[in-house]
Amino acid sequence: MSATDTTTPVNEAAVLQPGGSFYYENREVPTIQSDRDVIVKVIATGLCGSDVHYWQHGRIGRYVVEKPLILGHESTGIVVSCGPNVQGLAAGDRVAMEPGAACNSCDFCRSGRYNLCRSMSFAATPPIDGTLCTYYRVPAECCFKLPDHISLRDGALVEPLSVAVHACRLAGDLQNRKAIVFGAGPVGLLCCAVARALGAATVVIVDIVTSRLEVATKHGATHTYQMSSESPEENAKALLEVAGLGDGADVVLDATGAEPCVNCGLHAVGPGGTFVQVGLGRPNVSIPLGQVCDKEVIVKGSFRYGPGDFSLAVGLLQANRVNLEGLVTNEYSFSQVEEAFKNVANRVGIKSVIYGPGVDAATANSI
Template sequence: MGKGGMSHGDAGEEENMAAWLLGVNNLKILPFKLPPLGPHDARIRMKAVGICGSDVHYLKYMRIADFIVKEPMVIGHECAGVVEEVGGEVKHLVPGDRVAIEPGISCWRCNLCKEGRYNLCPEMQFFATPPYHGSLANQIVHPADLCFKLPDNVSLEEGAMCEPLSVGVHACRRANVGPETNVLVMGAGPIGLVTLLSARAFGSPKIVIVDVDDARLSVAKKLGADETVKVSTSENDTAAEVERIKEAMGGDIHICFDCAGFTKTMSTALLATSSGGKVCLVGMGHNEMTVPLTAASIREVDIVGIFRYKNTWPLCLEFLTSGKIDVKPLITHRFGFSQEEVEAAFETSAGGGNAIKVMFNL
């Protein structure tokens, strides 16, 4: 997207508006001038944009780790829309096509990109990660190769859900989930739930999910978790909880996905995972943690890092088209695109409660 600034469009053309993050708890719908359409770009009218935990975090704190919002930024990165115009070199899309959008533009020149691990590109330009603008706008311009045509039986909302679903799919690929791997998921928030759905689609025969909240666990059960375990936030309960988790699995725990990323969840994951298994750190709750690494390493428990995703959209769309994954139950709230509704939507998402995925319909 680049860093296009706020300014007014030419008289006579419809003004492109976007949701700008201006300061802590300060979101305003203001004009958003689009960059010119390059030969390999597409201009897309946004139709469905989801709210992610990272969007809420930027709104509350203006930073995530070392990513700091220093100037006004358009928010949003889980999105789908309709192609309005394509550059001269674009062959696979025409105006009117419905597309799901992969939000990160990598450089394609560094060693990581050349090795295919473009999600780790140091030059990554990712929607709504400062200083790059996001996609909660009437229209955006984006490289056409990152726009994936939606099959007829996949809605625009489901297209927008490909972004969070991609995290679960990438995690399952990194962990080699299959028909012989029992899976433990720590955390039944949106990412824990898409990881659960992905693990089942990858063939896992038994999935246990753990959370502190009864309502979230009942959603996980409806989405197909074999067993759920309610835990506390107290680190004094870890040993007893590990036993309850093992009991619920009733067999080896081959892979654990920590979708919360706190000291306690990671400690629980390392202790519960069977010898020779894997723990994948998906969530980013704590920047630093003190965990029982030595005890895990002498049992050859591998720790796998997960950052976003790569080359996941075609598989996500395949899962949605075939019905192997149904993301529709995750969308709990819908809002329009007005100043009032944008503020209400972020409040709903931040409030937790029964909100899983809050979606804008533009």
């Protein structure tokens, strides 16, 4: 793959076949196809809920696993080769990869909302293969150098961190604001961290799992609240009292997609506040629309990330304004792909990463 490499490269891949089983095979090694292409050797890939959903259910909305598919899209790696017009990157650079390439010509792309591009080629979204393989090709603009103090393992969190950045930016000016985040999983914890980094004075994180709430204060939470079996209205009332939020929060971010959390959040947001839906659950949920109207709540959907989100995510890490320590709780070799998926489905730990073929923990944890 490089001028000094005399071995024949092999692109081993973990492949999901329709029906939900995995197998390994050697795929064609990607090559430079445009002057802006970059070939990256994949070191670490974080597992996302969407990966698990494709494995368990074979589809997400209109995207269906109809033929063998490589999953994975939260990845870091080492640059092995670059196209002739690539600037600012060189072989050996450690990078986080943005896993979607937009068309750059449609109205959405031209207006700065490329995450809504209908021609987006997004890794691990059928029929586009993902990053659970040895080598992956991305455009140069989708490679972001990792800060020196961030390991390749922890760098796999740059992608979900960018999701959190996008959601928090949709929430508007967070300086001195009161925020609630529902869900203390990876995205929820990162939303909490970003909200604090962007100036929120109060950030309450809500979950049902005690162990996840216990780590939240290390990632920006000023208060925690454990959801009870009471109604969303009762939970909202108790939540506001515990955190001293008065009439309600300025901003609520829901990273669960669970109907009780969505309902509780809409009861807990204050008059004129903003509610951002970050996580996805069932496609149709019942919501207290009267609360939205009575308080003139601004409700926004958040989808992936857009221009500047990856750059800001890396910038927050560079400035030590977001702490990733302790978020990766489970690490798997490339031969343990199915085990990793099973454990994520069973909610084991916080974040799971799978190392690329032939990669060991020492390499992934190096800085």
